[in-house]
Amino acid sequence: MTIVPPSPGEPRRPDGPRDPGDAWVVTPDGTRFWGRFGAAGLLAVDADRGVLLQHRVTWSHHGDTWGLPGGARHEGESACDGALRESAEEAGVPADAVRPRMISVYDAGVWAYATVVADVTEPFEPVISDPESRELSWVALAAVDGYPLHPGFAASWPRLRALLDVRPVVLVDAANVVGSVPDGWWRDRSGAADRLLSRLAGVAARGVDAVALDLPEDTWFPEIVAVLEGAARAAGDVAGVTVVRAERAGDDAIVATAERLIATGRTVTAVTSDRELATRLERVAASVRPVGWLRDLL
Structure with missing residues (x-):
C-alpha cells in the first residue's frame, strides 16, 4: 500500500x-x-x-x-x-x-x-x-x-x-432491568430509573452491533423505548430515549407498546427476563432478549 x-x-x-x-x-x-x-x-x-x-x-x-x-x-x-x-x-x-x-x-x-x-x-x-x-x-x-x-x-x-424498510427498536422493561441488580434501587426508584435512562442514551449514541440485533450490515442505531411503572415514572426525560410511563400494570404497557410499534413497521427487540412477559411479547411478534444482553451493551 x-x-x-x-x-x-x-x-x-x-x-x-x-x-x-x-x-x-x-x-x-x-x-x-x-x-x-x-x-x-x-x-x-x-x-x-x-x-x-x-x-x-x-x-x-x-x-x-x-x-x-x-x-x-x-x-x-x-x-x-x-x-x-x-x-x-x-x-x-x-x-x-x-x-x-x-x-x-x-x-x-x-x-x-x-x-x-x-x-x-x-x-x-x-x-x-x-x-x-x-x-x-x-x-x-x-x-x-x-x-x-x-x-x-x-x-x-x-x-x-x-x-431502508428496517427500523429497529429496543423496548426495555425498565423495572426488570433495574431490579436485576441489588444496588439499593428500591430506596430511590425514580433515581435508579434516571441512571438507567442515562445509560440507555449512551447506547443510542454509540449504536449496537448488527449481530446483537440479528440484522445484517455493521452497526445500527435503534430507537430506544423504556417503559417505566410505579414510582419510577417520576424519572425525567433523557435525549435519545423515548419514555413510556405506564398508567397501570407495567407488563400490559410493554405489550401494548410492542404491538403499536410493530403495527407501524418497526422491528422490536424487547428486553426482559420475566418469562411470562417474554411469552406475551413473542405472541405479538417481538423478539426477546434477557436483561444480561442489555447489560452487556450498557
Whole structure:
C-alpha cells in the first residue's frame, strides 16, 4: 500500500489547507482509494422526497456520476462524524436535521468506506457549498437505478435499498432491568430509573452491533423505548430515549407498546427476563432478549 498526496491540479478545500486524510491509498495493483484514513458518505433518507444524491463534477474521481455527499475521514474521526462533516461541507446538510439509523462498511483491507444511513428529522434544502458538486437532488427510491451512479454506490445500492424498510427498536422493561441488580434501587426508584435512562442514551449514541440485533450490515442505531411503572415514572426525560410511563400494570404497557410499534413497521427487540412477559411479547411478534444482553451493551 502506498499513500499518494493529491496532485497540484486537484482543488483544495475552500476553507483552508488540506487535512492529512486527503490523500490517495494506492494498492500494489494500482487501485486507488480516496482517503488516507478511509472515507464516509451520508445516505440521507426523507420519507417524502427520497434520498439525497450528489451529481459529481466531471474532473472528480468517477466524475459525472451520481453518488452520496462524502469524502475522506480525518484521523481518529468516527464514521458518523466524518459523514456528517463531509455532507455539511458538500451539501449543506444540517447535523441536527438527520438521525443516523445504520452504518454499512465496505472494507477493502487497506481502506474502508462507511455509508451512514440517516433519517431526515427536519426537512432541509441541500446547498452546493464546494466545487465537487455539480448538482444536488432528492431522488425517489424507485428512480435511483435510472441515474448514472458512481460505481461504488451502484454496487451497494441494492443492498442498502432492501434495508431502508428496517427500523429497529429496543423496548426495555425498565423495572426488570433495574431490579436485576441489588444496588439499593428500591430506596430511590425514580433515581435508579434516571441512571438507567442515562445509560440507555449512551447506547443510542454509540449504536449496537448488527449481530446483537440479528440484522445484517455493521452497526445500527435503534430507537430506544423504556417503559417505566410505579414510582419510577417520576424519572425525567433523557435525549435519545423515548419514555413510556405506564398508567397501570407495567407488563400490559410493554405489550401494548410492542404491538403499536410493530403495527407501524418497526422491528422490536424487547428486553426482559420475566418469562411470562417474554411469552406475551413473542405472541405479538417481538423478539426477546434477557436483561444480561442489555447489560452487556450498557
